[in-house]
Amino acid sequence: xxxxxxxxxxxxxxxxxxxxxxxxxxxxxxxxxxxxxxxxxxxxxxxxxxxxxxxxxxxxxxxxxxxxxxxxxxxxxxxxxxxxxxxxxxxxxxxxxxxxxxxxxxxxxxxxxxxxxxxxxxxxxxxxxxxxxxxxxxxxxxxxxxxxxxxxxxxxxxxxxxxxxxxxxxxxxxxxxxxxxxxxxxxxxxxxxxxxxxxxxxxxxxxxxxxxxxxxxxxxxxxxxxxxxxxxxxxxxxxxxxxxxxxxxxxxxxxxxxxxxxxxxxxxxxxxxxxxxxxxxxxxxxxxxxxxxxxxxxxxxxxxxxxxxxxxxxxxxxxxxxxxxxxxxxxxxxxxxxxxxxxxxxxxxxxxxxxxxxxxxxxxxxxxxxxxxxxxxxxxxxxxxxxxxxxxxxxxxxxxxxxxxxxxxxxxxxxxxxxxxxxxxxxxxxxxxxxxxxxxxxxxxxxxxxxxxxxxxxxxxxxxxxxxxxxxxxxxxxxxxxxxxxxxxxxxxxxxxxxxxxxxxxxxxxxxxxxxxxxxxxxxxxxxxx
Amino acid sequence: xxxxxxxxxxxxxxxxxxxxxxxxxxxxxxxxxxxxxxxxxxxxxxxxxxxxxxxxxxxxxxxxxxxxxxxxxxxxxxxxxxxxxxxxxxxxxxxxxxxxxxxxxxxxxxxxxxxxxxxxxxxxxxxxxxxxxxxxxxxxxxxxxxxxxxxxxxxxxxxxxxxxxxxxxxxxxxxxxxxxxxxxxxxxxxxxxxxxxxxxxxxxxxxxx
Numbered sequence: 001x002x003x004x005x006x007x008x009x010x011x012x013x014x015x016x017x018x019x020x021x022x023x024x025x026x027x028x029x030x031x032x033x034x035x036x037x038x039x040x041x042x043x044x045x046x047x048x049x050x051x052x053x054x055x056x057x058x059x060x061x062x063x064x065x066x067x068x069x070x071x072x073x074x075x076x077x078x079x080x081x082x083x084x085x086x087x088x089x090x091x092x093x094x095x096x097x098x099x100x101x102x103x104x105x106x107x108x109x110x111x112x113x114x115x116x117x118x119x120x121x122x123x124x125x126x127x128x129x130x131x132x133x134x135x136x137x138x139x140x141x142x143x144x145x146x147x148x149x150x151x152x153x154x155x156x157x158x159x160x161x162x163x164x165x166x167x168x169x170x171x172x173x174x175x176x177x178x179x180x181x182x183x184x185x186x187x188x189x190x191x192x193x194x195x196x197x198x199x200x201x202x203x204x205x206x207x208x209x210x211x212x213x214x215x216x217x218x219x220x221x222x223x224x225x226x227x228x229x230x231x232x233x234x235x236x237x238x239x240x241x242x243x244x245x246x247x248x249x250x251x252x253x254x255x256x257x258x259x260x261x262x263x264x265x266x267x268x269x270x271x272x273x274x275x276x277x278x279x280x281x282x283x284x285x286x287x288x289x290x291x292x293x294x295x296x297x298x299x300x301x302x303x304x305x306x307x308x309x310x311x312x313x314x315x316x317x318x319x320x321x322x323x324x325x326x327x328x329x330x331x332x333x334x335x336x337x338x339x340x341x342x343x344x345x346x347x348x349x350x351x352x353x354x355x356x357x358x359x360x361x362x363x364x365x366x367x368x369x370x371x372x373x374x375x376x377x378x379x380x381x382x383x384x385x386x387x388x389x390x391x392x393x394x395x396x397x398x399x400x401x402x403x404x405x406x407x408x409x410x411x412x413x414x415x416x417x418x419x420x421x422x423x424x425x426x427x428x429x430x431x432x433x434x435x436x437x438x439x440x441x442x443x444x445x446x447x448x449x450x451x452x453x454x455x456x457x458x459x460x461x462x463x464x465x466x467x468x469x470x471x472x473x474x475x476x477x478x479x480x481x482x483x484x485x486x487x488x489x490x491x492x493x494x495x496x497x498x499x500x501x502x503x504x505x506x507x508x509x510x511x512x513x514x515x516x517x518x519x520x521x522x523x524x525x526x527x528x529x530x
Numbered sequence: 531x532x533x534x535x536x537x538x539x540x541x542x543x544x545x546x547x548x549x550x551x552x553x554x555x556x557x558x559x560x561x562x563x564x565x566x567x568x569x570x571x572x573x574x575x576x577x578x579x580x581x582x583x584x585x586x587x588x589x590x591x592x593x594x595x596x597x598x599x600x601x602x603x604x605x606x607x608x609x610x611x612x613x614x615x616x617x618x619x620x621x622x623x624x625x626x627x628x629x630x631x632x633x634x635x636x637x638x639x640x641x642x643x644x645x646x647x648x649x650x651x652x653x654x655x656x657x658x659x660x661x662x663x664x665x666x667x668x669x670x671x672x673x674x675x676x677x678x679x680x681x682x683x684x685x686x687x688x689x690x691x692x693x694x695x696x697x698x699x700x701x702x703x704x705x706x707x708x709x710x711x712x713x714x715x716x717x718x719x720x721x722x723x724x725x726x727x728x729x730x731x732x733x734x735x736x737x738x739x
Contacts, residue, residue: 043688049687053704
């Protein structure tokens with residue numbers, strides 16, 4: 001099959017690459033909420049308890065490795081409230097950030113309803129923030145210069161080294177996290193393959209490699225139409241558009257993953273609520289009011305999915321603007337919504353976030369993908385001042401914290417779990433994809449395994465919104481290298497002009513982030529200009 | 531004869547599955563069905579004979595479930611219900627404990643407050659409170675003490691918003707080793723029906739949902 005495809009003379013012999021979905025491991029949590037778990041009676045305190053219990057041992061281990069040999073021999077104090085003054089020790093607990101700019105239900109109740117409420121601030125950090133460390137016994141305030149440079153959000157499990165000051169606060173000298181979670185599939189890879197063909201940056205992309213396409217933020221139904229760009233994408237994927245090179249590269253794309261925000265947010269004009277009974281009855285047909293609600297975006301999206309779904313498997317995740325619930329984890333969109341494509345078994349609707357495990361001919365060890373539509377990262381970003389911290393560094397830290405969404409349930413709405421916290425990362429995935437971002441960014445995070453002898457690596461991928469940037473991302477399933485394809489048109493609407501100005505800036509910014517390897521052939525992306 | 535037996539066994543299974551769930555909904559549907567339709571009851575009598583034979587066939591597999599059906603002095607129909615249930619669920623023996631929870635409260639053993647089984651847990655509960663004399667606790671017996679200390683032990687997590695048995699199961703699943711006597715107490719008849727035993731101490735103040 002491989003050699004037949006490489007002959008570029010006749011293009012009728014091109015065949016699409018295939019990858020298969022394999023079941024995920026037993027340890028991987030599922031985000032489906034079925035009728036058994038659908039109770040909202042549980043308190044959110046259960047989530048914090050479960051998180052602390054699950055991560056505490058790992059943090060204690062990491063902390064003791066790091067600090068036990070220091071002069072002064074710090075000891076571990078098991079209850080946060082039992083620290084003694086002027087004794088060097090370390091404690092483990094959950095971080096709570098007390099920020100006056102955070103949305104506060106007390107202020108909501110107390111506010112004056114006769115004047116319109118001020119818009120919520122875009123970020124929560126301010127000079128009056130306080131950091132607390134909490135465990136089952138109580139909480140203690142953390143102070144110190146070290147905290148200003150450290151990246152902390154509510155809900156992390158950390159270990160803090162320091163000593164208690166005279167006024168009962170804990171002065172922090174150092175902070176430690178659990179570190180990357182174990183990666184069972186990395187062990188298999190290292191045992192079975194003699195040369196490290198996956199991880200060395202010098203591997204080339206072979207023509208037999210399978211690629212996975214990832215796109216986010218199609219935002220169909222947007223006020224400024226993006227149909228042209230999306231049509232270009234469809235034609236590229238089906239092999240109808242572009243020249244022979246494009247068809248060759250499109251034939252290697254084995255699967256498409258749409259990571260959220262496929263439908264633009266609906267703006268309800270407010271006409272549909274409480275008028276006289278007679279008015280409502282006249283304008284309603286098929287159960288909805290035609291003047292405020294249009295089915296056109298859904299039908300558009302169904303058409304796009306059908307065109308692509310006839311040639312390759314699709315995974316669709318709901319996002320912040322999609323008609324799925326607002327609390328995490330968002331449940332899969334109902335298949336019946338999409339019409340004809342729902343009869344294709346290769347089309348699957350996933351939860352947000354979700355784990356996916358794919359294997360292919362070139363990579364028989366399944367690659368584990370962790371995907372979500374960006375709500376956790378966008379929420380964490382509000383806690384941290386931006387110039388020293390970037391979204392990429394936040395995603396990298398969330399792997400080290402072993403938690404996808406630490407700010408749930410504090411500022412990020414989530415389901416009240418009582419028996420297990422599924423947002424914990426128990427096994428580091430091979431690929432961590434975050435959708436709904438402003439810029440394309442990628443990095444390979446590596447752990448050389450000093451602590452437990454296993455080398456781990458994970459490719460982070462931040463996928464920008466397609467309707468603004470026109471960027472479509474490709475990932476090589478064997479080498480985990482990344483390519484982008486940009487779709488833009490002269491004179492085409494869809495907000496492309498904003499991005500064209502900032503394109504230079506994003507290139508230079510990527511270079512300044514000092515990506516450690518050359519596996520982003522970003523400058524060689526193909527642009528399809530029509 | 532074997533064919534006839536097989537046929538009857540199949541129809542027995544169908545009959546069992548078309549009934550409402552034999553466990554949770556109590557006895558009312560079956561009894562009214564039995565009283566109201568004499569034809570049906572005669573069919574029931576007919577079916578009981580092959581099911582007796584099937585009962586013998588399955589006796590070695592079903593083990594403790596047989597004991598459960600024997601201790602109940604119920605009419606034929608209920609025994610038959612149990613047998614069809616066990617025959618369809620015999621592969622779920624691992625979920626035996628879960629089924630015990632779901633079975634109706636009336637069939638659970640009675641709770642003896644002064645049972646010697648609770649002695650160790652009760653003394654441990656008093657010790658955690660420093661052996662203090664409790665004020666305003668005239669109506670609370672040692673079972674209430676044991677369960678209250680279980681609620682307030684923060685090792686097992688927050689007690690609010692979750693029933694005691696669910697919290698015990700969760701603590702067990704997380705490997706925290708809660709005392710097994712507490713589970714036995716919570717699975718007795720009073721442990722299920724009486725909210726002062728089944729729910730946490732703050733239930734009537736904080737949690738009327």
